[in-house]
Amino acid sequence: MISVEEALKRILVAISPLGLEKVNILDALGRVIGEDVYAGRAIPPKDNSAMDGYALRMGDTRGASADTPAMLEVVEEIPAGAIPEKRIGPGQAARIMTGAPVPEGADAVVRMEDTRKENGQVAILVEAKHGQDIRLAGEDVQPGEKVIFRGEVIRPAEVGMLAAFGRSFVSVHQRPLVAIVATGDELTDIDETPSPWKIVNSNSYSLAALVLDCGAIPLQIGIARDRREDIVAKFRAAIRADLIVSSGGVSVGDYDLVKEVMKEEGNRMQFWRVAMKPGRPLAFGMLGEVPLVGLPGNPVSAMVSFEQFIRPAILKMMGRVNLFRQTVQARLGEDINKKSGIRHFIRARIQRDGDLYTVITTGDQGSGILKSMVRANGLIILPEGVTTVQAGGMVTVQLLDDSLDWTLEPGY
Numbered sequence: 001m002i003s004v005e006e007a008l009k010r011i012l013v014a015i016s017p018l019g020l021e022k023v024n025i026l027d028a029l030g031r032v033i034g035e036d037v038y039a040g041r042a043i044p045p046k047d048n049s050a051m052d053g054y055a056l057r058m059g060d061t062r063g064a065s066a067d068t069p070a071m072l073e074v075v076e077e078i079p080a081g082a083i084p085e086k087r088i089g090p091g092q093a094a095r096i097m098t099g100a101p102v103p104e105g106a107d108a109v110v111r112m113e114d115t116r117k118e119n120g121q122v123a124i125l126v127e128a129k130h131g132q133d134i135r136l137a138g139e140d141v142q143p144g145e146k147v148i149f150r151g152e153v154i155r156p157a158e159v160g161m162l163a164a165f166g167r168s169f170v171s172v173h174q175r176p177l178v179a180i181v182a183t184g185d186e187l188t189d190i191d192e193t194p195s196p197w198k199i200v201n202s203n204s205y206s207l208a209a210l211v212l213d214c215g216a217i218p219l220q221i222g223i224a225r226d227r228r229e230d231i232v233a234k235f236r237a238a239i240r241a242d243l244i245v246s247s248g249g250v251s252v253g254d255y256d257l258v259k260e261v262m263k264e265e266g267n268r269m270q271f272w273r274v275a276m277k278p279g280r281p282l283a284f285g286m287l288g289e290v291p292l293v294g295l296p297g298n299p300v301s302a303m304v305s306f307e308q309f310i311r312p313a314i315l316k317m318m319g320r321v322n323l324f325r326q327t328v329q330a331r332l333g334e335d336i337n338k339k340s341g342i343r344h345f346i347r348a349r350i351q352r353d354g355d356l357y358t359v360i361t362t363g364d365q366g367s368g369i370l371k372s373m374v375r376a377n378g379l380i381i382l383p384e385g386v387t388t389v390q391a392g393g394m395v396t397v398q399l400l401d402d403s404l405d406w407t408l409e410p411g412y
Helices: 004-013 156-164 203-214 228-238 258-264 299-317
Strands: 020-024 053-056 070-078 092-096 108-111 115-118 121-124 146-148 169-173 177-183 217-224 243-247 271-273 281-287 290-295 327-332 343-353 356-361 378-382 394-399
Touching: 004 271, 004 281, 004 299, 053 070, 053 121, 092 121, 146 156, 177 203, 177 228, 203 217, 203 243, 203 299, 217 228, 228 243, 228 258, 243 299, 258 281, 258 290, 281 299, 290 299, 299 343, 327 343, 327 378, 343 394, 356 378, 356 394
Parallel strands: 070 092, 177 217, 177 243, 243 290, 327 356
Antiparallel strands: 020 169, 053 092, 053 108, 070 121, 115 121, 271 281, 281 290, 327 394, 343 356, 343 378, 378 394
16 A cells, blocks of 8 residues: 555546647637737727727917816827728827827827717816826737746636737647446446446546546546446556546455456556545555556545545646646634544535634545535645644645635625
């Protein structure tokens, strides 16, 4: 039996980032970019107005106020997208819309609210400052500037910047295809009516959902019965994937055949037990050149093991640098006791409490209690050497989703 750290290290050492592919920039959202992106031109390309108002010469507004406005001749109207036709001279102004190019001769824009029309002219009610409400050419991006760096995750802001550069396609790391095989004679498909002695195959769907949540592509191979030839056939069908994940068949029972098949099918099995709960029976090796992780069959064990080992592996395949869920410190709301020598991952509900976090367990921690995962948004991590944590003590919690990022009302 090996430690969680050693198991994770062995898995990640065997994983490499996948190659690159070109995709539409909207399809690139959440992907890792595989190229540096340089600006082909300045953004904005020309000085433009930040407001609807009047482009003018700052000097013509000296001393202007609501009582003594500066009266200017309006010589042009410049909507967004139009090209100015006239130069602004002394005593002149141009009606200008947000985003429209600033005409030559103008060095300020006065917003509409600080003006009024009088006798065919515009009355400027405030004294303007040089450069007021003008977006300067290149103030966002200079030509040739490296704006997006290879290895970064593409977010909506990066999509917008790529569009601003006129880039409709971009190179990103491929999404791994993850084959999922469930094992066990006790399993039935989701659309079948289960007998009292059967269990609906939920693992294939929870694991597929976890794969999707990582941004990868799940490939459900189906149920392998507890027969050597069936397991072999399912694994051979899965070999076209970038990663194979199975659930069940890695314990010590007479019908736990996955690890035995892994040894026989040209697989280089590296370990099959980890010092953790839930999830102790976990096998890892290579089926040919494809990494294969055999998870426990109990639903909670499979999901918790996925979070600790398979999620980081998938993210590494996708070119990610940050592979792990966020952890925070939280105040425990109840006593917890455990055996020494095993790392525990305890399903829990964490929430904000002022400037701190508080956390409680989600009830029965049996490895078959899927409801405990439904109610959880975090996992309390208790190290191997810890046996007791009393209520009020601080514990490390691994977050499982972004629910802590949301509030019921704006906290401005």
